[in-house]
Amino acid sequence: MNNIIVSTPVIDRIGKLFGEHGLAKKTVVMFDRTTKELFGEQILSSMESQGFTLQELVVPARETSKSFRTAFSLYGEMIEANVDRGWNLLAVGGGVVGDLGGFIAASYYRGIPVIQLPTTLLAMTDSSIGGKVAINHPLGKNLIGFFHMPKLVLIDPAYLKTLPEREIYGGMAEVVKYGFIADREFFTYLDEHFDRIVAIEEPYATTAIRKSAMIKADVVEKDFREESGLRATLNFGHTFAHGFEKLADYRYIRHGEAVSLGMACALYLSRTLGTITEDELAEGLGLLGRFRFPKGLVKKRFLEQGTEDIIQSMHSDKKKVDSQLRFVILDGIGRAKLLRDALPNDVVARSIEDARAWAATTFTC
Template identity: 40%
Template sequence: MRVDLGARGYDIHVGSGVLARAGALMAPALRRKRVFVITDRTVAELHLATLERALDDAGIAYQAFVLPAGEKTKSWDQFQRLVDSLLEHRIERRDAIVALGGGVIGDLAGFAAATVLRGVDYVQVPTTLLAQVDSSVGGKTGINSPHGKNLVGAFHQPRLVLADTGVLDTLPKRELRAGYAEVVKYGLIDRAEFFHWLEANGADVLDGVAAPRRTAVLTACAAKADIVARDETEQSGARALLNLGHTFAHALEAECGYEGQLLHGEAVAIGLCLAADLSAELGYMDGAEAVRVRNHVAAVGLPTGLDHLPGRGWDVGRLLDHMSRDKKVQDGRVTFVLMKGLGGAFLDPEVPPAAVEALLTQALAA
């Protein structure tokens, strides 16, 4: 499918076996047949050799950099090391970076591509469900700061996205479920019929049934591509809808410290449930629909509340402080993405702080 951004538009290829054909698919999009592959140790062991063979077959020269796995890799330290390595190996402006991995690698490699030599091309080759349906599409790149997640970055669109659904079979079940939270998000934003479909087919998507999995990835990519085409850099507000559940999720991740105890998708799952609850509390959403959201999230094995979080002294005040650093803050107020029913996401800049505090207090007491 096509992400329609005029001169910055690009194709998304989805299907089993795409990785083995990556070189042939990539070659027409390259300005020079030389790429720098960025990956992590876990993905390198599973998939780097396949990509290297595909690049060899297409006559594309490459240099691979293998980074540590995990959310902590999205840091200033790793970013500096990566950029220094690219410059040391004399990357040129007609070269391209290839991000082979999940959301961490995609975001970090994309940010490096946006900044090194003031910008070079890059290709996303996402290897997790979360990256295939969300982070690899749309050109958001960045790293985390001690002040919060994704607070440093740039909009920089890839030249191509190659999503091999076959590689998802190598994911641990926990990682696969975490990515599924982002799939559910699209049904709640503006595609209620997709949410209904997921209620019936979500188990098959997670169990690796080929047709439902491909449908889920394609539908989610199409949903994101449509929003990105309408609002590439979050100027009109449409793209901010993609943050449904994320204001809560990023606060939870910041409080957990990116130690791997809480995966991003798990935080999003909890965030979606809290957003649905807040929408119901404020009278935007029927309580029965909020229960449907929670029931589906629970049915696929994802966490639904703060009682699922690693044991520690959770504090409402600290969570609210993390939220105050959200990128959607305007004039000191957090803009929440809420729902007027399933598939009816909208931005609300007027949520009473007391309502959020009460919701979190109740969630912590559950």
């Protein structure tokens, strides 16, 4: 897709890129407080020097910003600034800003263009691509939203130099996911260069980001509204992960951390169902075992949770159909498929318990 640009420094080309994609230079720029502090002055001054008219929005850097209350307040700021349908919105930050900014762009004046400028590894490789934008409800995450494709996704790997290690590993969960579900050769590349990628060494980091972005864009293009089941394969490990996140009140475990553990569960589920071999299970767990977690997180947020509590929490997943959970399993490393039939709880429970036994011996808990 020619609307995904991977370049350093990408902000210096933003005026030219907007012109090439038919975008006006009247732009609402949304930051969270962290990205504003780190990058705001550079981004705003560069855009002003390129002839942009700007309206700035800043939200707290936390998941709770994805709410009706925050959106309603931001609508007011935009209305008072005379932002109309001739404007667009540039979302600068991680998944929270990308989701919230996309939600506001999709709904303001019945839809204005959104441009994503992700600053985290997870956002660069997953959440900024594909057009799913949403806010949360107290009963579940991302339950209220739209399909609203970005006109541009501007990816600058240099922004990752500011990220703490925890955020890098969180983003790597989505990167590794693409190797599992779509590209055996990419999985091997990640296994060989894992340490270089998490250290943001070049060209390894940019190669991993570009490949991840292109895999997701290709899947989205083929199944935009998740009708054929192809796009659903992007949720490998996520059904489990959403259960972990809900039990942690969406605060104490990061999305990528939950996905890492969820993929371990999904690997064991694939083995139980006979779609991967013992060797492939070991190979997949070997890569996941290189992730690092904050001290105590695996123990408190995974090992100490009751299996039935996890399964019950998983039922808050917005991707369930007719009250049945949907699982993505591997058909060998590099291929994935969506299970359309419900699974017995004891099969799901076994995959969780097997993954917990592995995690207990793999991570310093």
